[in-house]
Amino acid sequence: MGVAGGIDTRTQRDGGQPLLRGKAVLKNYGSVQAVRGVNFEIAANSYVTLLGPSGCGKTSLLRMIGGFEEISSGSIELDGLSLATVPANRRPINTVFQNYALFPHLSVEENVGFGLAYRNLSRADLAAKVGSALAMVQMTQMSKRRPRQLSGGQQQRVALARAIINEPRLLLLDEPLSALDRRMRKDMQIELKDLQRRLGMTFLHVTHDQEEAFALSDRIIVMNHGLIEQQGASSEIYHRPASAYVADFLGGANLVAGTIRSAAEGSASIETAIGVFEVPALEGLKPSSRATLCLRPELLRLSGKDGIAATVTHTVFRGAYWLIEARASNDQQLSAVIDDSPPNAGASIRLTFDPNRAWITAA
């Protein structure tokens, strides 16, 4: 399944070395391998998301970068220098913890100023820095309160202020929005993205929510079973998933199993139960190997006479659009998105798509 250890080896856009680079990073807990030797690169000044289901190793990887777990083998480099001998408290990396980990016995401003105690600042400088960090997250009014007197969203802001006040080279965010309700989560996504742009800081954000990943990231690293399935720009991950797993995890895509008939540069022909299609494809697929055709629901259109024959099983009103679930030959499930006047359940329909926007990936 997939291509282990980073399919994406293209050079960074700015040509320089990446801010963070992982080489064959591996983590064992006893006999369990949480992270199974991954390579990755994170460019300076970007918003990167580490995306995967729970238990995929993303949190272990984040904790190794933060210095809370030792690496079993491999290395992680920051600005080309290995972090192996640098303890967590000496790394220019700060973390926004899941559930925030605010110190309950300290006020908001004491929480935010916690790390400055290790930097020999004058009292005035310290107060000024805390003030501007709190202003940055609009929490100036709350500076004397204790964490338990704050709402979830407010605690989130304090945790952010506390982590950015030391001006880290890299900010790690461990499922920072998971404790918030849906509305608050949307607002905070916008603020996080905005904050990252204003600060010009590099954010590495762990989440299991693909919607959140697309809303925030310049680049996404998709993990599964301790391996990196794919890393690349968000649009690339979305439109050109490197494996059926990635396509499935990102959600919604119709996945049609098939066999490669012939492969050319950048495209291939695939034979499936619902037809033969020649569309753009992942590099390196061999003829007669198993592969998967990915058809996003928004790609499928109702057509008059030709196309894939299918029977509508049900239709779901989604507010802005209708989602149609249909069954094609060989019980292949297909879903399509249309704007209005959906066919009834049981109706026979035909579906077509723009071949240039479909994609063939590994099985």
Add this chain to the structure above:
Amino acid sequence: MRTSRLPLIWMWMVYGFMYLPVAVIAIFAFNDSELVAFPLQGFTMRWFGQVLGDGRLTGGLGLTFLVSIPVALLSTLLGAMAALALTRYRMPFRGLLLVLVLLPFLIPKVILGVAQLILLSELGIERSLLTIIFGQTIVILPFTTLVIASVLMRIDRRLEEAATDLGASAFSAFRRVTLPLMKNGLLAASFIAFVLSSSEYVLTSLLSGRSQPLSILVASDFRFNMSPALDALALMIVAANLALIVIGELARLRSKS
């Protein structure tokens, strides 16, 4: 769900049973009669005066402090170390440490006491206040360890990681985050240790030499006699102990929220 009143009545009966002896002590300490018996004869404070005028008892009380304060400090310190090792650090043989810390609680005190007695005689060590202190510390260690561990288990480990993340060394993270958060647990543990130490009889009687703390001095009185003055003394001991325990518990419960 249908709720029956039966469990509530049962609760009241059990709690009543648990506080019956305490209530009896409290009532008869103020009863104006030489006899500890119904009917009650009116209110008096004279039994307390009689106890406080007894120089032998006040001397014994002084010795109790000399023993129980060091025991409280020592067993809290060791208990804190054990609790930190058990809950905070990945270490080999954690199960062994847990078993060893709880071991003194599982050994009948008389057996542990006579065993310590043999060791002392083998080593040629005279029994003294010091032997009482060490002997008591080890039987109180399980209690302090569990009290402190119960507080530590409720402190999110990510708080210490957050401190480290913000630049704190392991020691600094302990001093600025863990210690303030476990402070109330330490307080509660030391109070409980003091109370257990001051009322410990079995081990103390085996290990005490010529200097005898209060619990030993009054032992023969409490064992074989019965008088309102003794009752007044019992009430004072109970009141002091309960006050310390309640203060300690309040501190411990506050640290949870």
Add this chain to the structure above:
Amino acid sequence: METSRTGAWLALPVYSAVAALCVAPLLILLAYSFFQVSFVEIIKEPTLKNYARIAGSETYRWLILKAFGSGLTISVVTAIIGYPVAWYIAKRVTVMKSAMLTLLLVPLYTGDLVRIFAWRMLLGAEGVLNTFLMWTGAIREPIEALLFSSLATHIVLTYNYLPFMVLGLWLAFEALDDRLLEAASDLGAGKMSAFRRVMLPLTVPGLVAGGMMVFVMVVGDYLTPQLVGGASGITIVSAINDLFGTAFDWPLGSAIAWTMLAILALLFCAAALIVSRSTLGAALTSGEA
């Protein structure tokens, strides 16, 4: 790694203290159990005579049996009394949960002697209970058998150790998910059946843990039987105490002590096996609750 070294440094003084003040004394005690006494001198030549004497003596066998009988009786009695209490605190009390538990444990901190003194005042022939009943006219003559009887011993032992049983059971009830009982009744189980098939099996670790605590403390308690039990108050532990005091036969006392320890250890291993197989045990030993 760094953190495990810190852990080891923290554990070192604790290991040393337990080794010096608990393990070493018990080992010396074991060594003494193989010695012999001649007049007032202890002869340090290994022999099994002490153990042979215990095995051959009807009195000691009877006292050992009686100690374990008492332990079992009190365990069962406290379990029956404590089970509803633990259930109530875990499942019916919300805000005051910690306070209720504390309130139950507080009477224990009065100290052994004061507690026994209070019970003697209560149960004595001219004590509080008798005079109260006579005063109210419920009885004419005082009930002599209240104090200095096996009954009195068992009442006070139950009083002393009930809170420990409740504590063990409460932990098990806290770990018990209410939805399991709802699921049972959803599947057609009546109240008794849900109790027998779901609640009881899932609280067995609590019963075992609480029962073991009560058992070992009852076996080791010699003050209570001695002071409120009257003629019935002789126990195996008081025999050990006497052998180290007036009777001066340390080797025999040591042998009896180790016989008791060995039996207790066996029971403990069995109990630990039962508890560790449950989820509660796993939660307790993993250190993260």
